[in-house]
Amino acid sequence: MTTRRLRVAIGGMAIESSEFCPHRSTYEDFRVTRGADLLARYTWTSPDDPMAPQVEWVPLVHAVALPGGPVVRETFERIRDELTDRIRDAAPLDGLVFDIHGAMSVVGLTDAEAELTAAVREATGPETLISAAMDLHGNVSYDFARHLDLLTAHRLAPHEDAWETRERAARKLVERLAGGAGRPHRAWVQVPVLLPGEKTSTRLEPARSLYGSLAGIEAMDGICDAALWVGYAWADEERCRAAVVVTGDDARLALDQAGSLARRYWEARHDFTFVGPTGQADACIARAVASTARPFLISDSGDNPTAGGAGDLGYMLERLLANEDLAAGRATALHPGIHDPAAVETCFAAGVGAEVSLAVGGHVSAGTGEHAKPCPLTGRVVSLQTLDGVRAAAVRHGGVTAVLTERRKPFHTRADFGEIDPAAYDLVVVKIGYLEPELYDMAADWLLALTPGGVDQDLLRLGHRHVARPLYPFDDEGFTDPEMVPVLL
Structure with a gap:
């Protein structure tokens, strides 16, 4: 000793x-x-x-x-x-x-x-x-x-x-x-x-x-x-x-x-199964709007920046705006964390209360697929704040409020939202996979949306080429007895 x-x-x-x-x-x-x-x-x-x-x-x-x-x-x-x-x-x-x-x-x-x-x-x-x-x-x-x-x-x-x-x-x-x-x-x-x-x-x-x-x-x-x-x-x-x-x-x-x-x-x-109920984006939004559980959280899982996603996809924003109840303001939704520095700069230059027309998202992911195209957003700037050193601008169109950030930023805790109260909205769509503890406790109900992006939950459609095969779930039929012999390092 x-x-x-x-x-x-x-x-x-x-x-x-x-x-x-x-x-x-x-x-x-x-x-x-x-x-x-x-x-x-x-x-x-x-x-x-x-x-x-x-x-x-x-x-x-x-x-x-x-x-x-x-x-x-x-x-x-x-x-x-x-x-x-x-x-x-x-x-x-x-x-x-x-x-x-x-x-x-x-x-x-x-x-x-x-x-x-x-x-x-x-x-x-x-x-x-x-x-x-x-x-x-x-x-x-x-x-x-x-x-x-x-x-x-x-x-x-x-x-x-x-x-x-x-x-x-x-x-x-x-x-x-x-x-x-x-x-x-x-x-x-x-x-x-x-x-x-x-x-x-x-x-x-x-x-x-x-x-x-x-x-x-x-x-x-x-x-x-x-x-x-x-x-x-x-x-x-x-x-x-x-x-x-x-x-x-x-x-x-x-x-x-x-x-x-x-x-x-x-x-x-x-x-092994998903940690919560899942669905495609439009189905998740429709179920959330129809529900009486408030706030209802939806995970935009394919573009989760805390799993490695770019965090810049406007795909879910586009789907929210396509919902008639949300677009008309009969229901409200908050979608924080879309990474778009140019859009944030425009909003800060315009000021709170100004009307802006933006093409949101896709500046990093451009060219990676149809899901990466920018989402047109015309609305009123309702909040400008700095969160953990990151400027964030909130823009509202109908019942949908999008929070845009100048750098990639997760929204996992109540403090991450700053002056915006997520509990005041019917729906909260967060770029995350499984809900972190504070979000989990906040949610009256939730769904995991199987959205596209750099951390798509559908592994088979991503196109892995270098993983060692056979490997589940890429291989399953006839793959029943792999050799797994531990060795001493």
């Missing part, structure tokens, strides 16, 4: 990237944190935390971005190089908390996390223990995982345990370092299933039970952690599929538990 304070660094790079989204993520899309600001992200780095007497936390650099399209190579290399340079400058390190997502795509690379992690491992050297905290929608290839000593993922979707996951990665690492346990065994296996997050929410079975079983596996003697990833469905790479990693000192038990969990996931593949 060590009696000196451990030197444990913190750093990483996190983004979820849809390869079917025309957006490209650049350095300006990332929030980059260093020094004391980086340590302040985490509650467990506080001097009052029980780990404090044991650990000297060493902040490196952390870069996180709103999900979007693939990261341009220059940006990836810039952040990678800063991270690895800071690792070398901070040497020697006992450990590293590697705070990542797991679904980053980079232009020109086929396994961005493997490239990043290999560079990190080279910088730390072989003796430093690396503990990765990940999103369960990440991809876990062999080449990626073999550079890590501990890796864990969220156990809830929606990710209400995201900070708990990071804390678990840190505490497990410190426990091993302080106790002198050394490098554990890691049993890794992939499962040939690739499903969108909206079909794998832990609010429903079978994901609820599968993820609910992880704590029990972790509690077994000889086991340190158990993690299950559903993978990221909107990238088109060989690594895209579900994966299991069970970590522990008992190699045989880790292998057995990894194999059992993988088999249960495979056997449940047909049981």
Whole structure:
């Protein structure tokens, strides 16, 4: 057992990237944190935390971005190089908390996390223990995982345990370092299933039970952690599929538990269903207008910016305006979050109360299909505000109010809407997949609209070409007994 304070660094790079989204993520899309600001992200780095007497936390650099399209190579290399340079400058390190997502795509690379992690491992050297905290929608290839000593993922979707996951990665690492346990065994296996997050929410079975079983596996003697990833469905790479990693000192038990969990996931593949009732856009709007439940929420799931969509499609706005009751004002609808900087500039120049004629959306997604054409909108500017540093303009036509933003921005909480009260509208159409907790609590009822876009829920119509086959649901008939043999990394 060590009696000196451990030197444990913190750093990483996190983004979820849809390869079917025309957006490209650049350095300006990332929030980059260093020094004391980086340590302040985490509650467990506080001097009052029980780990404090044991650990000297060493902040490196952390870069996180709103999900979007693939990261341009220059940006990836810039952040990678800063991270690895800071690792070398901070040497020697006992450990590293590697705070990542797991679904980053980079232009020109086929396994961005493997490239990043290999560079990190080279910088730390072989003796430093690396503990990765990940999103369960990440991809876990062999080449990626073999550079890590501990890796864990969220156990809830929606990710209400995201900070708990990071804390678990840190505490497990410190426990091993302080106790002198050394490098554990890691049993890794992939499962040939690739499903969108909206079909794998832990609010429903079978994901609820599968993820609910992880704590029990972790509690077994000889086991340190158990993690299950559903993978990221909107990238088109060989690594895209579900994966299991069970970590522990008992190699045989880790292998057995990894194999059992993988088999249960495979056997449940047909049981995964959408987290809520679904329908095409017009049918969802008609059902919502006819309902007495207020507010009635609809997810514009295909253009969800927090899954990697461009967030610039006016498709749902067009469908709302095509509904006679909404166009006439007999019912009201709010549709926030359409990314269109030119339209926002026009509205701010015109001012509140002005009439404007706009062509909304499609400035990033132009040319990707009929659904990406701009939506004509003539109406009155009813709100101009700045939300988290992003200018937003609300324009009303009949009963439909569209909130346009100068940058891609999610609307997940009541605070995201600013001065606009979403509960005052009959319908609220949000660019999201499954509803985040505050929206879920707000909704008197809701529907998941199966809309087109860069994160289309209909995977088969997106055109994957590079995923490893066979793979469910792309292949099903005759694909009944895949070889899933866990290996030790």
